Amino acid sequence: ETGVTQTPRHLVMGMTNKKSLKCEQHLGHNAMYWYKQSAKKPLELMFVYSLEERVENNSVPSRFSPECPNSSHLFLHLHTLQPEDSALYLCASSQEIGPSGTDTQYFGPGTRLTVL
Amino acid sequence: AQSVTQLGSHVSVSEGALVLLRCNYSSSVPPYLFWYVQYPNQGLQLLLKYTTGATLVKGINGFEAEFKKSETSFHLTKPSAHMSDAAEYFCAVRPFYNQGGKLIFGQGTELSVKP
Numbered sequence: 001e002t003g004v005t006q007t008p009r010h011l012v013m014g015m016t017n018k019k020s021l022k023c024e025q026h027l028g029h030n031a032m033y034w035y036k037q038s039a040k041k042p043l044e045l046m047f048v049y050s051l052e053e054r055v056e057n058n059s060v061p062s063r064f065s066p067e068c069p070n071s072s073h074l075f076l077h078l079h080t081l082q083p084e085d086s087a088l089y090l091c092a093s094s095q096e097i098g099p100s101g102t103d104t105q106y107f108g109p110g111t112r113l114t115v116l
Numbered sequence: 117a118q119s120v121t122q123l124g125s126h127v128s129v130s131e132g133a134l135v136l137l138r139c140n141y142s143s144s145v146p147p148y149l150f151w152y153v154q155y156p157n158q159g160l161q162l163l164l165k166y167t168t169g170a171t172l173v174k175g176i177n178g179f180e181a182e183f184k185k186s187e188t189s190f191h192l193t194k195p196s197a198h199m200s201d202a203a204e205y206f207c208a209v210r211p212f213y214n215q216g217g218k219l220i221f222g223q224g225t226e227l228s229v230k231p
Contacts, residue, residue, distance in 0.1 A: 043221040107159035
């Protein structure tokens with residue numbers, strides 16, 4: 001595997017279910033990100049992790065819970081979601097998050113989530 | 117707050133024609149600027165980026181963009197469109213002083229290429 005991978009690619013869940021999205025990066029990067037992409041809206045940054053520490057939580061509801069056990073893996077735990085949470089969830093990674101401008105983000109293919 | 121505006125949610129060109137996708141940003145300090153492309157059912161792929169130095173930036177697949185500080189713009193161009201260029205294109209900025217790696221994206225422009 002190369003780059004950034006995400007599983008599952010598609011997920012359908014009810015509002016009372018608990019599920020998790022997984023992201024893995026094979027680039028040796030130190031930073032990882034979760035984004036939400038809804039139809040006809042700009043990508044929204046949800047969380048940023050650097051060296052397994054959360055450095056940004058962009059006012060995301062608590063029904064979304066991220067976990068970063070190591071620098072290669074990032075999870076997004078989902079529970080009690082709403083239909084409006086249906087979207088494409090994208091994971092990304094970068095070498096660093098410093099101000100150097102070299103922190104290009106590399107994206108995975110996304111998980112298409114549908115909440116019924 | 118910083119913002120990114122992409123003029124036109126949908127652009128259609130003929131194969132072989134010039135591609136011009138517009139991006140303007142609002143910032144008192146020039147940010148770092150990016151263009152990403154998203155093909156159907158795929159994630160975002162970096163086309164090119166501007167950080168410092170030469171204002172005309174060349175990217176992959178024959179695309180280039182020019183940073184114009186006076187116009188706060190970073191328009192994406194390609195001299196001759198190919199059918200394989202049909203995709204959605206996103207302009208993004210990263211504030212110069214941002215420590216958290218946050219990218220601010222435009223709403224995207226869908227490019228269609230007619231034969």
